[in-house]
Amino acid sequence: MTTDVQLSSLYQQVILDHYRKPKNKGDLEEATATVFMENPVCGDEIRLQVRIEGDEIVEARFVGSGCSISQASISMLTQVLKGKKLDEAALLANRFTEMMHGDETAARDRSLKDLRALQGVSKFPVRIKCALLGFDALKEVLDRSRSEE
Ligand code: ZN
Numbered sequence: 407m408t409t410d411v412q413l414s415s416l417y418q419q420v421i422l423d424h425y426r427k428p429k430n431k432g433d434l435e436e437a438t439a440t441v442f443m444e445n446p447v448c449g450d451e452i453r454l455q456v457r458i459e460g461d462e463i464v465e466a467r468f469v470g471s472g473c474s475i476s477q478a479s480i481s482m483l484t485q486v487l488k489g490k491k492l493d494e495a496a497l498l499a500n501r502f503t504e505m506m507h508g509d510e511t512a513a514r515d516r517s518l519k520d521l522r523a524l525q526g527v528s529k530f531p532v533r534i535k536c537a538l539l540g541f542d543a544l545k546e547v548l549d550r551s552r553s554e555e
Contacts, residue, residue: 418526420520421474424477428477428481430484430488433469434466437456437457438457439455439547439550441454444539448473448476448532449473452476452539452540453468453470453543454483454543456547461493464489473533473536475524475527475536479540479541480543482519485520486520492548495548501518502538502541503541505522506527506534506538507528508528524537
């Protein structure tokens with residue numbers, strides 16, 4: 407089990423890096439969709455903004471406050487989202503949700519990139535909502551863009 411402990415502390419570092427130095431944080435000019443989500447249980451808040459051109463997410467930014475898991479997760483998410491087609495983004499959200507519910511196959515999916523660092527959170531049910539908050543916002547963005555078609 408030593409390896410597991412080492413791996414989780416390594417992943418912990420990736421989470422802390424994103425928390426301390428978030429990627430894509432700030433307002434997005436010319437956003438085509440803005441979604442606000444909160445997790446009152448933990449006190450997390452995020453606002454995800456994306457610019458969609460055709461069926462591609464060309465830009466993603468966020469602002470927010472709350473625990474390291476919620477903020478690192480949305481930071482990692484915005485990093486992965488740029489350049490994704492809408493259906494690829496939907497797949498990504500499903501993959502991540504599966505991983506949060508303990509799916510080992512999903513956890514090995516390299517397309518999740520840094521988001522895989524959050525796998526350990528799946529062992530802490532109260533924190534899963536923190537990790538999924540950004541994805542709840544993404545799903546809302548995708549639902550809206552579908553209803554506009
Ligand atoms: Zn939280």
